[in-house]
Amino acid sequence: MEKPDKRCAIVRATLDLVAEQGFHGAPMALVADRAGVAAGTIYRYFESKDVLINEAYHYLEERFFAAMMERYPEGAPVRERFLHIGGVLVRYCIDAPLEFRFLEQFHNSPYGVEHRREKLFNKNNRDVITELFNEALDLGVVKELPLPVLFGLAFGPLLDICRDHILHFIELDDELVSRCVEACWDAIRC
Amino acid sequence: MEKPDKRCAIVRATLDLVAEQGFHGAPMALVADRAGVAAGTIYRYFESKDVLINEAYHYLEERFFAAMMERYPEGAPVRERFLHIGGVLVRYCIDAPLEFRFLEQFHNSPYGVEHRREKLFNKNNRDVITELFNEALDLGVVKELPLPVLFGLAFGPLLDICRDHILHFIELDDELVSRCVEACWDAIRC
DNA sequence: CCTCCGAGAATGAACGTTCATTTTTTATCA
């Protein structure tokens, strides 16, 4: 009987409900129900709904970065590392559609804008992807475009195809995923 | 005193408010205020808020397609026509940030998913962009990928950079826009 | 006098949050 048992249940309930029905479909009463606690209990663990949602996001973000670093080809050329990241990104998202849907909701909301602004203007930001792109720029293997543009070119379409796959607008398989990631590389490479 | 005077004012007020503050920030009472009518009056013109929002969207969609067809290089090569469309898209969006923000909100909502589903599965769909891509596929000048994937590769990043420009994450000028549109072409071309 | 449009108050449902109360756990001492 650990302490964080309930806390975790609340976070997971939030993730599920937001993923399934959007922020509108996740009122605190429902979150409480799904987590098996009373409405008021949530406020013993989280100051507000905003705090709860941000915590849920960070929980997912960590899981995702962990997945990305598995078998990351550390010393390999830039292109190969990018293909790894892109492939993992897409496969992770379509394997965990609920997590993807939550992330999508989050990014397309004021939460997401704030989160992005902080990341962008907080120069201490030391994540693998930024490092990779900066290295690629130094080496001159990708187009000289602002970082946000490179991110958009490289990952925007990948998220789009994940969404379309989950909505059954297209059917992704391993080969198609590879070709899409390579197309994104074509967009940014010199 | 024409009839459609108030109707139009209501649509424009909806556009403005949703663009500025999102769907949450556009309650009917505020829409009414901004349009210079009373809350109840809206319901004399629109059956519900959903109907009002869909109508606002279609209004914008038409304006946008009209802009895109201005000086469209009808007989030119596929690449040139794509660059025209991409350039117009970006310039239109950053010149009319309110319209862009509304469209973004709309697309990232259940309204947008429904709209996309209908477009995709309604084969009678005869818009210029679909025609262009089908022609490009026939000629073999773009990668053989499903249409939704090509759309994502070609336009996803362009919408991303518009958003980032409007949020002041980047600063677009004509030259940078051109280079971005060309990068998108690199993504889809063979 | 009648018709009907527009106004804005009224309505009821839904929401996040609070708090007085109950239940469970932990600490204290014989």
Next chain:
DNA sequence: TGATAAAAAATGAACGTTCATTCTCGGAGG
């Protein structure tokens, strides 16, 4: 150990707001 007191956690009904929508009535035009 067992009894009891203190503390912590959990509860869920209730609150105040906000929202889309409906209702009712005054007044302008015929």
